Amino acid sequence: MTVNAQEDIKEWHFHVYFMQDNVESKAKALELHAELERKTKSGDFVAVPLKTINFVPRGPHLIGSFETWVPIEYFATLYQWFLLNRQGLSILVHPLTREEVRDHSERAVWMGTPLPLDLSKLTTFLDKVPAQYPEYKLGYSKS
Known part of the structure; x- marks a missing residue:
């Protein structure tokens, strides 16, 4: 089963x-991370x-990195924030679906210079969509 036009992508990673x-x-990366934490807390x-x-390196990521989860309700806000504040760092933006390899490759977009990934570290097809942070009641956990 793959994502089709009838299914909405509800969560993303940066x-x-x-x-x-x-x-x-x-x-620069530590400063961005700290600012993201402040903006979320505020x-x-x-x-x-x-x-x-x-x-x-960790998982498919071959250099230093950190991940930020965002539900679809705040995707545009975070995308814009990163465009204005990324300080020249490269950022991979990808959806969260059951297809990790496709999400990190053909469905992904880059801000800045694209970097190689080791896609062999990812699962081709997950049993379920990896909903994260249900306490926010957003994204896949929206009721």
């Missing part, structure tokens, strides 16, 4: 990449940067 051994690149938008910042 992966911010940085050169983990470059002090300036790492500082209620400016709902976007959850994962607490874990990858200072080494």
Whole structure:
């Protein structure tokens, strides 16, 4: 089963990449992460940067990175915010569906320079859509 035109994508990930051994690149990423946390706590938008910042390659991501989850209700707001504030860092934007490989490749878009990914680390087809943060009652968890 694949996503079709009758199904809406309700949650997204933004992966911010940085050169983990470059002090300036790492500082920019940490600053973005901290600002995202502040804006979410203040209620400016709902976007959850994962607490874990990858200072080494992790999963399909071959350099330093961190992930931010956003429900569709705040997608445009976060997309615009990243466009204006990414500080030259590359950002992978992809939907969350049951098809991880397609989500990270043919369904993905990049802000900045596209970077290689190791798609062999991903699952081709998941049993269910990976709904995240149901406490917000947004995205796939909207009632």
